[in-house]
Amino acid sequence: MKELIEELKVKIIEALNLEEVRPEDIDENASLFGDGLGLDSIDALELIVMMERNYGIKLKDPAQGKEIFKSITVMADYIQKNRTK
Amino acid sequence: MRIKKWLSFSPDSLSLNGETLGVVGGGVEMLHELYRRKVGDYPKFFKMDMLGKLGFVASELLLQSEDAPRFVPREDRSVVFCNRSASLVADRRYQETISDADNYYPSPALFVYTLPNIVTGEIAIRNKYYGETSFVVLEKFDPEQIAMHVAAAFQDPVCQSQLVGWTECSDESHWQCLMLLVEREGELDRHGLAATLERMFTSL
Numbered sequence: 036m037k038e039l040i041e042e043l044k045v046k047i048i049e050a051l052n053l054e055e056v057r058p059e060d061i062d063e064n065a066s067l068f069g070d071g072l073g074l075d076s077i078d079a080l081e082l083i084v085m086m087e088r089n090y091g092i093k094l095k096d097p098a099q100g101k102e103i104f105k106s107i108t109v110m111a112d113y114i115q116k117n118r119t120k
Numbered sequence: 121m122r123i124k125k126w127l128s129f130s131p132d133s134l135s136l137n138g139e140t141l142g143v144v145g146g147g148v149e150m151l152h153e154l155y156r157r158k159v160g161d162y163p164k165f166f167k168m169d170m171l172g173k174l175g176f177v178a179s180e181l182l183l184q185s186e187d188a189p190r191f192v193p194r195e196d197r198s199v200v201f202c203n204r205s206a207s208l209v210a211d212r213r214y215q216e217t218i219s220d221a222d223n224y225y226p227s228p229a230l231f232v233y234t235l236p237n238i239v240t241g242e243i244a245i246r247n248k249y250y251g252e253t254s255f256v257v258l259e260k261f262d263p264e265q266i267a268m269h270v271a272a273a274f275q276d277p278v279c280q281s282q283l284v285g286w287t288e289c290s291d292e293s294h295w296q297c298l299m300l301l302v303e304r305e306g307e308l309d310r311h312g313l314a315a316t317l318e319r320m321f322t323s324l
Contacts, residue, residue, distance in 0.1 A: 053166070
C-alpha cells in the first residue's frame with residue numbers, strides 16, 4: 036500500500052502538471068480538492084483518465100470520484116481493491 | 121487612442137516599453153523561467169497550453185509595468201487578442217491522445233485548451249477584468265484588422281482601456297507576441313494604431 040501511495044503521488048504530479056510540487060510535499064491523508072492540493076473539476080476528470088489508463092479502472096459514474104478522490108490514501112485503497120492491471 | 125505600455129516578445133528577444141529584457145533558455149522553458157523569475161504566484165500557469173503560457177507571461181510583464189493597482193475588479197478594461205494559428209499547439213497535443221485506438225485516453229486537461237480564447241479568459245480571471253474578452257483568428261498579421269477590432273471594442277462607452285495582443289505560436293519553439301495597453305483617450309486614430317502595430321511587428 037505504501038508503495039502504491041508513493042507511486043500515485045508521482046503519477047498525480049505528472050498527470051496534473053503540478054510543476055512545483057514534490058511527492059514529499061503531498062500529505063497522503065489531506066484533501067486533494069479545496070484546501071489540500073487545490074485541484075479543480077478538470078483535474079478530477081484527468082484523475083479518472085489516469086486511473087483507467089494506469090490501473091484499468093473505469094468509473095461508471097464520475098460522481099463516484101467525489102468519494103474516491105478524498106485523499107491519496109482513499110484513492111490508493113480503492114485502486115488496490117479494483118485494479119485490473 | 122494612446123498606447124500606454126507595450127511589449128514585443130519572440131524566442132530571440134524580449135522588449136518591454138522599449139527596454140530589452142534578458143531571457144534564459146529556449147522554447148517553453150523560456151516562458152517557465154520568466155514565470156518563475158517575474159511572477160511565481162500562480163501555479164495554474166503550469167497547466168496552461170503554450171498559447172496560454174505565452175499570453176499569461178506577456179500580460180504579467182506588461183501589467184507589472186503599469187503604474188496602477190493590480191487585481192482590483194474592473195469593468196472598464198477589455199482583452200482583445202488575435203493570432204493566425206488559433207490553438208494549434210494544444211490541438212496537436214490533444215490529437216496525440218486520441219489518435220491511437222489502442223491507447224485512446226482523451227485528456228480533459230488538454231481538451232479545455234483547444235480553444236484559443238481560453239487565454240483571454242485566463243488573463244481576465246487573473247486580473248479581475250469584467251470587460252469584453254475576444255480572440256480573433258486572422259489569416260495573417262493584419263494591423264488594420266486588429267486596429268478595427270480595438271476600435272470596435274471602444275464603441276462600448278464603459279471600455280476605457282484594452283489589453284491588445286498578437287499572440288501567435290505555431291509550435292513550442294516559435295512564437296511572435298506583441299502586447300499593448302491601449303487607452304481610449306489619445307492622439308491615435310484607428311489607422312495610426314495600425315501603422316504603429318505594423319512598425320512593431322516589423323521589428324519583432
